[in-house]
Amino acid sequence: MQAKEYRSDIDVLRAIAVLAVIFYHAHIPFFRGGFVGVSIFFVISGYLITGIIKRKLADGTFSFLEFYENRVRRIFPALFAMVFCIVLFEWVTSVNILERREVFSSAKRVLLTVPNIYFYLHTNYFDPAAETLPLLHTWSLGVEEQFYFVFPLLLFILNIYIYIKKISGIKIVHVLSALFLLSFIFSAVFVFYDQKFTFYMLPARAWELLCGSLLAYTGWTPKEQKHKLFCFFLGIVLMFGTIIGYADVVYPGFYALFPCLGAVLYIAGGTRLQSVFADTLTKNKVLVFIGVISYSLYLWHWPVLVYYQNWLYRRDIDFAGGCVLLAVIFLVSVFSWRFIEKPVRQKPIFKKHGVLWFGVVCSFALILLFINNLKFTLSFDDGFAYTKRELPAEYEADNSAHSILLIGDSHSGHLRPLMRELGEKYRVSSTNVNIMPYRTYTFDGSIADRKNIGKSFDKFREKTETTRFDTAVIAYRYDYYINGVDIPRKNSVARFSLKSLDFESEDPLEVLYFGLKETISLLRKNGVETIYLVGPAPQAAGYVPASANKLSGLFGLSTDRINGILGESAAAYQERTKEITALLKKLTGEFPHVYFLDPTPYLLNPQKTAYDVVRGKTALYWDDDHFSEEGALLLTPLFEPIFASLQE
Known part of the structure; x- marks a missing residue:
C-alpha cells in the first residue's frame, strides 16, 4: 500500500x-x-x-x-x-x-x-x-x-x-x-x-x-x-x-x-x-x-x-x-x-x-x-468613540464608613466605573470579586484550574468572614453559562455548561439556582443584609464600536439605523432571558432584603422596541456584550439609591 x-x-x-x-x-x-x-x-x-x-x-x-x-x-x-x-x-x-x-x-x-x-x-x-x-x-x-x-x-x-x-x-x-x-x-x-x-x-x-x-x-x-x-x-x-x-x-x-x-x-x-x-x-x-x-x-x-x-x-x-x-x-x-x-x-x-x-x-x-x-486607515471625525478603563478591583473611598461587595464575572467588572463614580460621590468603598456562583464552575479542561476552584471559594468565604460589607451586588453573564454562547444561536450548544462541585445535575439552570442560593446564604451568614441581583445585559449583534463606525462611515447610516441593526430587540431579549429573569425573581421572593435590578429600561429606545448600543456619537459597549464606561454610567439612576441609602 x-x-x-x-x-x-x-x-x-x-x-x-x-x-x-x-x-x-x-x-x-x-x-x-x-x-x-x-x-x-x-x-x-x-x-x-x-x-x-x-x-x-x-x-x-x-x-x-x-x-x-x-x-x-x-x-x-x-x-x-x-x-x-x-x-x-x-x-x-x-x-x-x-x-x-x-x-x-x-x-x-x-x-x-x-x-x-x-x-x-x-x-x-x-x-x-x-x-x-x-x-x-x-x-x-x-x-x-x-x-x-x-x-x-x-x-x-x-x-x-x-x-x-x-x-x-x-x-x-x-x-x-x-x-x-x-x-x-x-x-x-x-x-x-x-x-x-x-x-x-x-x-x-x-x-x-x-x-x-x-x-x-x-x-x-x-x-x-x-x-x-x-x-x-x-x-x-x-x-x-x-x-x-x-x-x-x-x-x-x-x-x-x-x-x-x-x-x-x-x-x-x-x-x-x-x-x-x-x-x-x-x-x-x-x-x-x-x-x-x-x-x-x-x-x-x-x-x-x-x-x-x-x-x-x-x-x-x-x-x-x-x-x-x-x-x-x-x-x-x-x-x-x-x-x-x-x-x-x-x-x-x-x-x-x-x-x-x-x-x-x-x-x-x-x-x-x-x-x-499600508498607511491608509479609514477614519471619521464624527466616528463613534467609547471609554474602557482597566480599574482596580478594590476602591477605598475617603473617610468611608460603608463598603459594597460586587460579585460576578466580567459582567460585574464592567460596572466598576459606575461603582467608582458613585463611591466617590457618597464616600462608599467597593470590592469586585471575580468568582462563579458559590460552589459552581465551568470546566474548561484544566485540571490545575479545577483543583483551584475549591481554594478560590475558600478565599471568598474567608473574605466575607473577615471583611464587613453592608451590601452585595451580584452580576453575571448568566445566559453564557446556560447556553454556552454570547448571542443565542439556534444550532449552538454550550461547550462547557455550569456544573456544581456538590451535586450532579444535567440542568445548568438548576445548578445556577443553587449556586446563587448558596452565594446569598453565605453572604447573609456573614452579615451582608442587603443583596441586589442585576438582570442580564442586552447584547449587541456585533462588536459595537467597529461595527457602528463601519455602518456610519462606509454606508452613511444614521444612529437610529445603526441601533436598529446592532441592538437587541425587546422581544428577543425577553425570550432569551425569561428563564434567568424568573430564576432571579424567584430568589428575591425566597430571601428577605434581596432585590432585583433591571438594567434594560436605561438602554431602551424611545419606541420601546429595542435596546440602544450607541447614543449621539458614543458607543455604549466596547464589544458586543460589555458596557463601555459611558454605557455603565447610564445605569446611575438604578444604582444611586443603593449608595444613597448607606448614608441614611
Missing part, C-alpha cells in the same frame, strides 16, 4: 472531513463535533505523505527539493491568494486600526508558516471572539507545514542509519510507533493542563498525522473482502459518531483517538475493496469532486462565514441563509481550485524550479510589503 494510485475513496474521505468542519462552523444541527474533521485531514495527510516518501526512499529517487516543491505547489498558491484577498478587504473596509492590525499580524504568521503558534498565544479556538478572526482556520496548515519540515528528514536519517547498520526496515515502524505513543500520551494528559497548547501545537497533534504514517508504513489491510468492508463501514461509524456526538468533550486529547481510528479503518478497509455497496459512496461524483476541491473549500469557508456574521450581523444561520452561504463558499472554492490550484500543479511552466520559487518569493514579498506599508 504505497499510496501512489489514485483512490476515489480518499477524496470522499476528504469530502467528509471538510463538510464536517464547514457544517460545524456554520452551526448546522447534528454537527456539534465537526471540528474532528481536522483530525481526519491530519490522518489523510500523514498517510499520503508517508506513502510518497517511503516509495521514493525505497527506489532511491527521494529528493528534498522535489518534496518541498510539491508541498509548495499544493499549499501556497491558493493560500497566498486567500490571504491577499483578506488583507485587501480589511485595508479597504476596516475603520478600526486595532481590528486591522489583528488581521495583518495573523496574515504575517500565515506567510511564515507559524499561524498555530500565533493563535495559541492570542486566542482560544472555541471562544466566541474567535469567530471574528478570518484567518483562524489556518492554524491547522501551520501544524501540517511544521510536520512536513521535520518528518521527511526523520525518515531520511532513519533509512540511512538502517542502510549503514544493515537493520531490518521494520525498525522504522518501531520508531514511528514510539513517537506516536509519546505524542498521544502527551496530548491525552496535557490537554487537562493546557487545552490550547494541545489543540494548536505540533507535539500534541503529531500522533494524528502519525496514525496515517503508521498505516502507510505497515501497509496493513484486511485480507478478506468481507473484513475490508467491515473495517470500512466501522470507520465511517466512528467518524460520524464523533461528528454528531462530540460537544462537551475536552479536545483533542484522548477523544481525538476515535475519529483518527475511524479514518485509519476507512483507508485500510478501502484498500482494493471490491464492493458495489461501498462503491455507491466512494464513486459518488459529487462527493469525489468535493474531495478534489476540499483544500480550497477549507481555505475559503471560514472567511466567508466570518464576514457574513460580522458584516451582516447574522449570528443565527437560517436555512435560506445557509443555502446562500454554501453556494458562495462552493463558487469561490471552485474558482480557487480551477484557476489557482489546478494550473499551478499541472501547467508545465510551474514544473520549472525557477518559475515556482520566483513566484513564491515574489508573492510572499509582495503580500508582506503590502501589509507593512
Whole structure:
C-alpha cells in the first residue's frame, strides 16, 4: 500500500472531513463535533505523505527539493491568494486600526508558516471572539507545514542509519510507533493542563498525522473482502459518531483517538475493496469532486462565514441563509481550485524550479510589503468613540464608613466605573470579586484550574468572614453559562455548561439556582443584609464600536439605523432571558432584603422596541456584550439609591 494510485475513496474521505468542519462552523444541527474533521485531514495527510516518501526512499529517487516543491505547489498558491484577498478587504473596509492590525499580524504568521503558534498565544479556538478572526482556520496548515519540515528528514536519517547498520526496515515502524505513543500520551494528559497548547501545537497533534504514517508504513489491510468492508463501514461509524456526538468533550486529547481510528479503518478497509455497496459512496461524483476541491473549500469557508456574521450581523444561520452561504463558499472554492490550484500543479511552466520559487518569493514579498506599508486607515471625525478603563478591583473611598461587595464575572467588572463614580460621590468603598456562583464552575479542561476552584471559594468565604460589607451586588453573564454562547444561536450548544462541585445535575439552570442560593446564604451568614441581583445585559449583534463606525462611515447610516441593526430587540431579549429573569425573581421572593435590578429600561429606545448600543456619537459597549464606561454610567439612576441609602 504505497499510496501512489489514485483512490476515489480518499477524496470522499476528504469530502467528509471538510463538510464536517464547514457544517460545524456554520452551526448546522447534528454537527456539534465537526471540528474532528481536522483530525481526519491530519490522518489523510500523514498517510499520503508517508506513502510518497517511503516509495521514493525505497527506489532511491527521494529528493528534498522535489518534496518541498510539491508541498509548495499544493499549499501556497491558493493560500497566498486567500490571504491577499483578506488583507485587501480589511485595508479597504476596516475603520478600526486595532481590528486591522489583528488581521495583518495573523496574515504575517500565515506567510511564515507559524499561524498555530500565533493563535495559541492570542486566542482560544472555541471562544466566541474567535469567530471574528478570518484567518483562524489556518492554524491547522501551520501544524501540517511544521510536520512536513521535520518528518521527511526523520525518515531520511532513519533509512540511512538502517542502510549503514544493515537493520531490518521494520525498525522504522518501531520508531514511528514510539513517537506516536509519546505524542498521544502527551496530548491525552496535557490537554487537562493546557487545552490550547494541545489543540494548536505540533507535539500534541503529531500522533494524528502519525496514525496515517503508521498505516502507510505497515501497509496493513484486511485480507478478506468481507473484513475490508467491515473495517470500512466501522470507520465511517466512528467518524460520524464523533461528528454528531462530540460537544462537551475536552479536545483533542484522548477523544481525538476515535475519529483518527475511524479514518485509519476507512483507508485500510478501502484498500482494493471490491464492493458495489461501498462503491455507491466512494464513486459518488459529487462527493469525489468535493474531495478534489476540499483544500480550497477549507481555505475559503471560514472567511466567508466570518464576514457574513460580522458584516451582516447574522449570528443565527437560517436555512435560506445557509443555502446562500454554501453556494458562495462552493463558487469561490471552485474558482480557487480551477484557476489557482489546478494550473499551478499541472501547467508545465510551474514544473520549472525557477518559475515556482520566483513566484513564491515574489508573492510572499509582495503580500508582506503590502501589509507593512499600508498607511491608509479609514477614519471619521464624527466616528463613534467609547471609554474602557482597566480599574482596580478594590476602591477605598475617603473617610468611608460603608463598603459594597460586587460579585460576578466580567459582567460585574464592567460596572466598576459606575461603582467608582458613585463611591466617590457618597464616600462608599467597593470590592469586585471575580468568582462563579458559590460552589459552581465551568470546566474548561484544566485540571490545575479545577483543583483551584475549591481554594478560590475558600478565599471568598474567608473574605466575607473577615471583611464587613453592608451590601452585595451580584452580576453575571448568566445566559453564557446556560447556553454556552454570547448571542443565542439556534444550532449552538454550550461547550462547557455550569456544573456544581456538590451535586450532579444535567440542568445548568438548576445548578445556577443553587449556586446563587448558596452565594446569598453565605453572604447573609456573614452579615451582608442587603443583596441586589442585576438582570442580564442586552447584547449587541456585533462588536459595537467597529461595527457602528463601519455602518456610519462606509454606508452613511444614521444612529437610529445603526441601533436598529446592532441592538437587541425587546422581544428577543425577553425570550432569551425569561428563564434567568424568573430564576432571579424567584430568589428575591425566597430571601428577605434581596432585590432585583433591571438594567434594560436605561438602554431602551424611545419606541420601546429595542435596546440602544450607541447614543449621539458614543458607543455604549466596547464589544458586543460589555458596557463601555459611558454605557455603565447610564445605569446611575438604578444604582444611586443603593449608595444613597448607606448614608441614611
